[in-house]
Amino acid sequence: MRITEIRENTASISSSIRNAYISFSRMTISVVAVITDVVRGGRPVVGYGFCSNGRYAQGGILRERFIPRVLETPPRDLLDEAHDNLDPFRIWDSFMADEKPGGHGDRAVAAGALDMAVWDAVAKLAEQPLWRLLAERYNGGRHDERVLVYPGGGYYYPGKGLEQLQDEMRGYRDQGYQVVKMKIGGAALEEDLQRIEAVLGIVGSGRALAVDANGRFDLGTALAYGEAMREFELFWYEEPADPLDYLLHATLAEHYPHSLATGENLFSRQDLVNLLRHGGLRPDRDWLQLDPALSYGLTEYLRVIGSVEDHGWSRRRLIPHGGHQLALNVAAGLQTGGSESYPGVFQPYGGFADDIAVEEGYTRPHDTPGIGVERRAKMYAELRRLTET
Amino acid sequence: MRITEIRENTASISSSIRNAYISFSRMTISVVAVITDVVRGGRPVVGYGFCSNGRYAQGGILRERFIPRVLETPPRDLLDEAHDNLDPFRIWDSFMADEKPGGHGDRAVAAGALDMAVWDAVAKLAEQPLWRLLAERYNGGRHDERVLVYPGGGYYYPGKGLEQLQDEMRGYRDQGYQVVKMKIGGAALEEDLQRIEAVLGIVGSGRALAVDANGRFDLGTALAYGEAMREFELFWYEEPADPLDYLLHATLAEHYPHSLATGENLFSRQDLVNLLRHGGLRPDRDWLQLDPALSYGLTEYLRVIGSVEDHGWSRRRLIPHGGHQLALNVAAGLQTGGSESYPGVFQPYGGFADDIAVEEGYTRPHDTPGIGVERRAKMYAELRRLTET
Numbered sequence: 116m117r118i119t120e121i122r123e124n125t126a127s128i129s130s131s132i133r134n135a136y137i138s139f140s141r142m143t144i145s146v147v148a149v150i151t152d153v154v155r156g157g158r159p160v161v162g163y164g165f166c167s168n169g170r171y172a173q174g175g176i177l178r179e180r181f182i183p184r185v186l187e188t189p190p191r192d193l194l195d196e197a198h199d200n201l202d203p204f205r206i207w208d209s210f211m212a213d214e215k216p217g218g219h220g221d222r223a224v225a226a227g228a229l230d231m232a233v234w235d236a237v238a239k240l241a242e243q244p245l246w247r248l249l250a251e252r253y254n255g256g257r258h259d260e261r262v263l264v265y266p267g268g269g270y271y272y273p274g275k276g277l278e279q280l281q282d283e284m285r286g287y288r289d290q291g292y293q294v295v296k297m298k299i300g301g302a303a304l305e306e307d308l309q310r311i312e313a314v315l316g317i318v319g320s321g322r323a324l325a326v327d328a329n330g331r332f333d334l335g336t337a338l339a340y341g342e343a344m345r346e347f348e349l350f351w352y353e354e355p356a357d358p359l360d361y362l363l364h365a366t367l368a369e370h371y372p373h374s375l376a377t378g379e380n381l382f383s384r385q386d387l388v389n390l391l392r393h394g395g396l397r398p399d400r401d402w403l404q405l406d407p408a409l410s411y412g413l414t415e416y417l418r419v420i421g422s423v424e425d426h427g428w429s430r431r432r433l434i435p436h437g438g439h440q441l442a443l444n445v446a447a448g449l450q451t452g453g454s455e456s457y458p459g460v461f462q463p464y465g466g467f468a469d470d471i472a473v474e475e476g477y478t479r480p481h482d483t484p485g486i487g488v489e490r491r492a493k494m495y496a497e498l499r500r501l502t503e504t
Numbered sequence: 505m506r507i508t509e510i511r512e513n514t515a516s517i518s519s520s521i522r523n524a525y526i527s528f529s530r531m532t533i534s535v536v537a538v539i540t541d542v543v544r545g546g547r548p549v550v551g552y553g554f555c556s557n558g559r560y561a562q563g564g565i566l567r568e569r570f571i572p573r574v575l576e577t578p579p580r581d582l583l584d585e586a587h588d589n590l591d592p593f594r595i596w597d598s599f600m601a602d603e604k605p606g607g608h609g610d611r612a613v614a615a616g617a618l619d620m621a622v623w624d625a626v627a628k629l630a631e632q633p634l635w636r637l638l639a640e641r642y643n644g645g646r647h648d649e650r651v652l653v654y655p656g657g658g659y660y661y662p663g664k665g666l667e668q669l670q671d672e673m674r675g676y677r678d679q680g681y682q683v684v685k686m687k688i689g690g691a692a693l694e695e696d697l698q699r700i701e702a703v704l705g706i707v708g709s710g711r712a713l714a715v716d717a718n719g720r721f722d723l724g725t726a727l728a729y730g731e732a733m734r735e736f737e738l739f740w741y742e743e744p745a746d747p748l749d750y751l752l753h754a755t756l757a758e759h760y761p762h763s764l765a766t767g768e769n770l771f772s773r774q775d776l777v778n779l780l781r782h783g784g785l786r787p788d789r790d791w792l793q794l795d796p797a798l799s800y801g802l803t804e805y806l807r808v809i810g811s812v813e814d815h816g817w818s819r820r821r822l823i824p825h826g827g828h829q830l831a832l833n834v835a836a837g838l839q840t841g842g843s844e845s846y847p848g849v850f851q852p853y854g855g856f857a858d859d860i861a862v863e864e865g866y867t868r869p870h871d872t873p874g875i876g877v878e879r880r881a882k883m884y885a886e887l888r889r890l891t892e893t
Contacts, residue, residue: 215718217771220607330605
């Protein structure tokens with residue numbers, strides 16, 4: 116058994132939306148196919164992966180560093196002990212060879228796409244849905260039958276007023292979501308408070324609404340928003356400021372009594388450990404959003420879960436950014452807290468299986484081998500192009 | 505006045521050397537040319553830049569994100585107030601548009617190469633050596649006539665024994681260097697101690713020797729090396745462990761009484777601020793090695809100097825990694841602590857002007873407009889290829 120080829124390409128997930136920090140009008144991702152020499156049903160087993168949104172495609176790093184290193188490694192050194200499947204940890208070590216420590220950014224995103232494709236192949240070769248393979252290998256066979264999901268939405272776009280925002284949120288509720296999320300920080304505080312109150316008019320309670328500042332605020336603004344939003348007792352107040360400014364988060368947590376959430380722009384286990392050590396977050400209420408498809412993949416995320424528990428936190432406080440099927444598999448198979456979801460944006464890569472509904476704020480895992488990309492028709496059609504030429 | 509074109513290419517700086525963490529056998533860098541429409545002596549004014557070693561070329565990020573954003577910005581928005589030169593801060597803002605916060609890695613390296621080329625162009629357009637322009641704009645006209653430099657050497661390579669190591673160090677002393685540096689952590693402690701003692705036999709005192717573990721050690725090993733090396737009173741003990749493990753550094757600083765140095769694998773102002781806040785380093789003896797050609801360029805480094813001083817440190821504690829002419833200009837014009845130098849490796853990009861010697865451990869700044877790439881013949885011949893086709 117061996118990897119015969121690894122292909123990558125850049126896909127557009129352009130969306131005419133803004134958060135408080137960036138426009139997504141030119142957003143791209145990398146898509147990856149890991150092709151094996153194992154043939155099932157007349158076709159080679161192929162693992163597919165892609166990086167999550169927000170940090171752009173990473174074709175340069177994949178083509179120039181990661182893919183050649185994997186393909187130059189003797190194939191048997193990439194197999195597990197029994198030599199009956201690929202070993203994601205050995206493959207991870209092979210593509211990270213001769214990479215210096217620190218500097219966890221675009222490299223972590225490239226690794227996220229490649230590592231996802233590897234795990235999709237591994238689960239397909241094992242003829243198991245990834246979540247079940249994870250449950251059996253790393254979670255004593257336990258798994259969750261349903262996974263908490265919430266739509267990442269409420270973006271700013273030209274001409275969007277309070278009514279459109281309310282319509283959007285009503286739509287999410289109609290689709291079965293309970294907790295919804297909206298952006299803040301792209302307007303003045305007074306206008307954002309009007310937007311929040313408009314959405315509360317739809318969802319009824321702050322316990323069903325999360326807000327996301329996308330790292331925009333300085334300490335004074337973060338505190339001012341916190342004070343103004345305090346009465347709403349929101350589900351969470353996300354990424355108030357620079358994700359690496361741990362001291363700011365510790366100060367905010369001293370003043371804002373309700374849930375904070377951050378981590379989508381931390382890209383390694385070590386960065387998350389720094390947040391736990393220095394960020395003053397509270398294990399009984401705050402949320403950690405590190406996204407495995409941006410931060411060295413599931414392979415690193417398994418180490419993340421270990422470190423989170425070493426620091427006395429429950430893995431239930433982990434709800435990844437990104438709204439992709441990898442996060443859903445992780446949540447179901449490793450019993451973390453849930454996953455973001457993108458029913459409306461970053462298509463066709465946002466969302467889960469076409470034929471599995473969201474009910475009362477939860478969705479269920481799929482039953483096909485791998486991550487489940489074949490259960491998402493438009494996305495799978497795009498991914499398939501990698502292996503059709 | 506406008507930028508007419510920005511070109512980039514990948515250059516090999518392959519060296520058959522190892523540190524404790526990686527091999528440099530396939531190391532590459534990005535080289536960049538910023539071409540203006542200003543003609544001097546019959547040729548357009550061109551700024552040249554390159555990223556520092558250790559983190560690979562970043563052509564993907566430059567081609568797909570940074571260069572298009574600069575070229576799509578209305579040219580007058582990239583000029584300074586007087587409209588008589590390019591404005592590096594506005595150009596920096598243009599290429600960092602729609603980039604999320606956090607994740608400072610390869611993106612910072614790409615920015616380092618592009619930003620260096622911009623500053624080279626700015627100094628050439630101002631008809632000043634960059635160090636003098638920096639002194640006048642940002643340092644009240646003060647500058648240093650000589651700059652502390654030390655050779656980054658003492659690498660591991662196959663067949664290199666103690667005699668070759670001693671010969672290498674003797675060579676640096678013959679070239680005029682006083683303080684020399686050698687790698688540790690690529691061998692067992694006992695062997696490394698023999699290597700250190702062999703070099704001390706050449707340089708005479710630990711005050712003339714720095715050692716560099718390149719982030720290899722865990723806490724126990726870092727402490728053990730510190731204890732074993734304590735009697736030597738070394739010039740510094742560099743990058744003992746993961747550069748982002750601030751708590752480890754704080755613990756080590758409690759036990760190791762002499763100078764520590766780190767920062768070459770921190771790539772932003774915020775990461776360095778975290779080191780100052782949480783890393784337990786001591787402003788009277790420790791060294792900060794953030795490399796502007798890896799960490800968003802001189803534009804970010806000016807902010808770094810501000811933050812270092814805001815935290816009560818002297819800018820003299822800043823000695824960048826990288827051994828490139830940008831660091832020499834920064835040290836001379838902004839009166840920081842000095843610069844690494846590569847008389848032997850990473851050619852032709854290691855080293856300063858061909859015709860300016862090192863004397864008693866110091867070198868002098870050049871007197872040609874720009875960063876001084878024209879004063880380094882082999883490097884300039886490679887850079888020139890960017891604009892000759």
